[in-house]
Amino acid sequence: MTDDEARNICKTYVDTYLDKIHRISSTQDASMNAIIEYVTNKCVEDLILTEDIEVARSALDVLMMKELTRNAISIDSIQTQIQAGVQEALVDLHEATEEADNKVRNMLSRINTLTRCNPLTPPDMTTKTTTTTTTTSVSLRASSINIHPNAKWAQNGITVAGGNGRGSETNQLAHPWGLYVDDDETIYVADWGNHRIVEWKSGAMNGKVVAGGNEAHQLYAPRDVIVDKESDSLIISGCGNGRVVRWPYQNGTSGETIISNIDCIGLTMDENRSLYVVDNEKHQVRRYKIGGAQGTVVAGGNGQGNRRDQLSKPRYVFVDRDHSVYVSDNETHGVMKWEEGAKQGIVVAGGQGPGNSLTQLNAPQGVVVDQLGTVYVADWGNDRIIRWPKGATQGTVIIGRNGEGVQSNQLDCPVGLSFDRHGNLYVVDFGNHQVQRFNIE
Template sequence: MINFTATTAVTTAVTTAVATATDTTSPGNLKWSTTATTVMGNGYGSDPDQLKYADGLFIEPKTQILYVADAANNRVQKRYPNGKIETAAGRPDGEGGSTPDKLTSPSGVFADESENVYVADLHNQRVQFWQKDAKSGKTVAGNGTTGSALNEFNSPIRVLLDSKKNIIVVDLQNQRVTQWSLPYDPTKSVGTLLAGGNGAGLNPYQLNFPVGLYFDEPNNILYIANDVSHSVTQWELGTYGTKSIYAGIPGRPGSSAAQLNGPEGITLDKYGNLYVADCMNNRIQMYCPNAVYGITIAGTGRMGNGSNEFYFPHDVAFDSELNLYVTDTYNFRIQKFERIK
């Protein structure tokens, strides 16, 4: 579910029963509070502490600064551990555009310890680099035009950097993930295909509107959430790398423990557990290594605005203490679930 500007509520209720994290033991024996506190988001708006359909979420490991792609405000906001909130990229007032000082529907964000940010600038078909305190950004991937050539994007929605500072981008409507090397040259730079590129489909070697990404660099594996096939693909990089469905049942959306419905953001913890923002099911699912069934660790499975509920969650992240953070997109807030064990 990737429409950031829709205002009509979905009327189909999710009626499945769900387990909580306190019902089971995972690698690391992890448990979280079942209710959250709001760490960002004071309703719908463009004030510094407000959000409009926030999407991608990232917590920088060393500084513990939280970054969120505030999509309909055309900006990236950052929250320091002391609670201070600032704009990291884009116009603070939310004005969008394609000039270097503006963004249009930014959807993914990655940051380094120096507070420089990389932004998947969805509707401008580019990835922008903003230095700390900069008033404008620089293009580091894509040429700003919509297309399927390897120097183009068709809706870049997630971005991350590996340890060699290669830029890895989820190219949503081109059904692929590409890698870009620095320095960027607008006349010469092209991406290298890492995953997908075989059209949309349900096979392990195909992506189907990829929206979430995690790179397990030590094992050279990409985890990719496919919105339309309702699954997470495990894509081993390399010429003969294997491709397999890691979570969900391709083409069969649902709310059982084995199913997903419109999965969005994903992440892994240090124990190898996979976490999925199961958007249309309004829950966060945890998959222990090699598990077939997910465990609901946050959300009730029903749409709502209570402290234990979501309205289309779009991304997940952890801080250094493994507290869980969730972009609760249509409630215009970021929720924190404290780790209790």
């Protein structure tokens, strides 16, 4: 689902409800306008992540409660107003929801029809490879340096990409997702809302578009990117058009489709240049070796569920030196580890249902693992980064102890995660349209 599609859906629900109660947002007081804007934006962010229309319906519950209590000045008056108006409010809510459901159903039907009539990828999954003379010098997603188990990071982040509001200028990003940090601290960002990959040199005020466009031969809503130095190319998951592409770094104007017909989100590569790809729709991770055509399931692949041999809407993947696969599993709210050749995984972080305790995660996204086996997770729903030592039953919050926000010590829906070679932590701050670096102390 694209940013525009999610925003149209959320606005349909919000506007339908406001029309039902005969209130127009532009004529409300400042506080009501702010709430409407906040609810709409939060709906968009959550809908992009979950692709669950129930998110948009829930937004109306918030507006209904605000409308019921808008003139209340005390706890008693809040209770009185709710009791007096709740029946009528529930009727309005129900009618508005049904009306919006029908509008959105028609909207999605048109989108699906257009997609079927204008497919962006071939119907069959195929893999193409580039022949090279060596299989070494692959730059991995996370640094291989040791990080002390009690290491601390600065709590105030430094903006290293974006940070100038949502937009398409070279100093802006629009709902970024994955990132890759190179050896020289150059950052590559999957700029989801702008359908492009942006390169930010260390200390740069502006980025450079190195891949992009939403034509069939270009990009559409990319969610992750890595660098393959052997082929001097970027490998990109183009979630919106269901494929993985290899994009030449030097003067590339289009990408080569290497995997098609896949709902890909996260991807990574091991030292042998085997590619690991998360298939969100099929609830699995597949490994594609050089010269391989179909790939091998290395995690999940047994349908959607919470059994140890299953995944449920997996997001991002990390592979360690032993070729164990770590997967952030969105709907089981945990991180699972699958050793090489294993038929089942084990939960190494979260997995206790959604929540904000130190034993829980809420829709985890980016995941990286250090040499000690410590797992670091972007805890999307809790706006924090949490560290989970090997064998631990609970984690510790290392970044984002101050809730959702725009300050340098806050995050808003963190997604992508990576270290540089010094141990500094890079976080894609999805809701604030930026990448933050938290320096190791």
